[in-house]
Amino acid sequence: MSTPSPLQRNISPAARQNALTFCLLGVLIFAVAMFCWLVEAPLAPAAFGLLWIASAVLLFLGIAKLLEPETSLIITPADITYSHRRGQWTLPWEAITRFDAPRVQRGLNLEDLPYLGFRLEDIEVLLQRISPRLMSHVIVEQRHLLALGLRYERPDLRDYSQYYDIPERFIGRSGREYKGLQAMFAVRSQQLRELLGYDIFIHASALDRPLDEFIQYLRQLQSSRQQYL
Numbered sequence: 001m002s003t004p005s006p007l008q009r010n011i012s013p014a015a016r017q018n019a020l021t022f023c024l025l026g027v028l029i030f031a032v033a034m035f036c037w038l039v040e041a042p043l044a045p046a047a048f049g050l051l052w053i054a055s056a057v058l059l060f061l062g063i064a065k066l067l068e069p070e071t072s073l074i075i076t077p078a079d080i081t082y083s084h085r086r087g088q089w090t091l092p093w094e095a096i097t098r099f100d101a102p103r104v105q106r107g108l109n110l111e112d113l114p115y116l117g118f119r120l121e122d123i124e125v126l127l128q129r130i131s132p133r134l135m136s137h138v139i140v141e142q143r144h145l146l147a148l149g150l151r152y153e154r155p156d157l158r159d160y161s162q163y164y165d166i167p168e169r170f171i172g173r174s175g176r177e178y179k180g181l182q183a184m185f186a187v188r189s190q191q192l193r194e195l196l197g198y199d200i201f202i203h204a205s206a207l208d209r210p211l212d213e214f215i216q217y218l219r220q221l222q223s224s225r226q227q228y229l
Helices: 019-038 045-067 123-127 132-141 143-153 180-196 211-228
Strands: 009-011 073-075 079-084 087-092 096-100 103-106 109-112 115-120 169-171 177-179 200-203
Touching: 019 045, 087 123, 087 132, 096 211, 103 143, 115 123, 115 180, 115 211, 123 180, 132 143, 132 180, 143 180, 169 180, 177 180
Parallel strands: none
Antiparallel strands: 009 073, 073 079, 079 087, 096 115, 103 109, 115 200, 169 177
């Protein structure tokens, strides 16, 4: 196994924390429920049901956490790579014009969403550096971000069909034509940029520290990267 470069920063997702604890608790509760059932302990059927359900939920959460990649982000002076169990994407620093937490207007206040958003110079850079499975997952996962953006940024809009229609094609800045999944992804990124200001998002659970602290950390890495290139 190769040793990571000292200039490389590997970020472990908070979503993996306590994965083994959840699994062990689930197994323990299952063992207790099974023991009580075998010795015919005087417990109501509802109590047994709650024990089985609690055991299954804890095991499901623990296994889901274990399935997450050990490293969610790899940050180098040249680029940022995001890893997900369904694939990954890589962005050169030069392709990123801005990053921050997206915000929506709720009443008189701006509310931060639990995401790290990246605004790109050209979406085509990402189209060429994201795996198809992850592209498909992102389109589905970020539908609620689109809904939030429409609800709070376009409350006057009555017909949302233009935001949910499947595009036949997308013409990039280079003049290249994209179809199918790539066209859907590119158009959705444009919509999110229009509503929330960013093209692609990472949930805060993929980070290793609170979102505001991570943004400051990422800005420090960005400002210091030039000396290593």
